[in-house]
Amino acid sequence: VQSVVSRTVDPQNPAVLTVGKMVVGTRFNVIAENAVIEGTVRCFDSKTRDHIEKQLQIYAENVANIYGATAKVDYYRGTQAVINDEYSAKLVQKVASQAFGEDAIYNEKPTMGGEDFSFYLDEVPGSFALVGSGNPEKDTEWAHHHGKFNIDEDALATGSELYAQYAWAYLNE
Template sequence: MQIIKGLIEKHYDSIVSLRRHFHTYPELSAQEYNTQQRILEELSALGLAPHKIAGTGVIAKLQGALPGKTIAIRADIDALELQDECGKPYQSQTPGVCHACGHDGHTAMLIGAAKTLVELKDRLAGTIIFLFQPSEECFPGGAAPMVEEGALADVDAIIGTHLWQSLSSGTSGISYNRMMASPDSFTITIKGRGGHGSMPHQTVDALLVGAQVVTALHTIISRNIDPLEQAVLSIGSFKSGDTFNIIPDTATLIGTVRSFTMEIKKIVFDRMEQIVSGICLAAGATFQIEKNLGFPPVINNPQIAEVFANASVETLGAENTLTIDPVMGGEDFSVYLEKVPGAFIFIGTGNKDKGIIYPQHHPKFDIDEKALAYGTEIMVRTAMKLSSSNENLKR
């Protein structure tokens, strides 16, 4: 429907203004009180009856004039603990807090979708549920509390979008199965026996043991995982010792494992235990491994992904609707997908000509704001297609 594009053009300036407002005044996970209030005000002004959910989240319902399915659209609303260096007039005014992942845009797009769908109410089949979710950036995340408080009650399917810098503005990317990995973390604490740096023979050098562990752990993916399978193991922190002439008695390693299946996850963590145990035994050290299993992987429903792709073709053209490989980042949108069928799509935001080249979670991260119109239109078209569909949606 051409009317959709026209309505989004009508609301585009307000969507951009909202995105800039949220970018200027970001709030961390579970602290999105002002963000929540602004969302409530915007949705109430549309004649909807939004209410709070999961602490700092918001849920609202739009009933169409025609019979149909109930479709949920989700946006995450929290920011990151990061200093904003985007250098724009809308740069964060909150020290050490920054929307460097695009959630400000997600929130603005979903409000824009609500504005558009309200004007299409007479043509709308079924019911649209707008979910503004807190705490995506902070494990255990906000999706589980949303579900526990009834966000998916009577919902037939759910969709979500993510602004994605590595894709060019004017394109979208979707996978018809695996989309995003399960993000797990671990902490390895190695205990040795400290001593004077001039007398290493009297010690069990935890730093040296830790270094051997780091090297050995990186063989797990290359030597124990099928090369055709997808998995990542990375060490992000290695802390041991404080001064030049003291051999430390403790080393702490913190890292992440990314995978798509429980089988691969088990292989990685089992081998981790074997490797750390063997190296520590040989050195005379002891160890402890703490595992923190994260969200499930985001696995798109192929049927709904196809509807998403068709909506993108109508918005951006077939040549700009890309089938992409899965990414190893994680997302708690997967929690919804465990309950109802759904799909997740990336909306490109990169633009080298505008200097928009910095990746997610970078202090200079920004987006090409034209992507806000594209993402809003794709969400509206997908929601309307699904709500009016006669097909049985299966997980």
């Protein structure tokens, strides 16, 4: 399935396809009759997402045909890309700079993380601000889906202040 992205998606249009789970067979010495493969697709636009869904179906059917088998693709559309409203993003940067200083601002590159905040942005303009909770002294610098992930709970106070200050600034404009 990796070739769906590497061979059919424009390399200038970021996309990630990850297989995270495979359930195959029931015994070590019996050829599996069935297999279930689960994964995730991440991209920034719906056109690419539609294309990947179609290509997964084509690839699955063709590989199954080679072996005289059948394949069924269930493609569930979970969260979509989080695209910040420019005005809201600039406001949250201004608020963070005033509350915590210029050094607190870090412009993150677009990421392929899945986040249901995207559903809010379908309804109203807004901005998803990352607060950060990594702290090597507390062993909390691991990525969200890493087995050692943990959060420095001191970041909760920072996040609460940022969001309260943002709401105040937004309501006073």
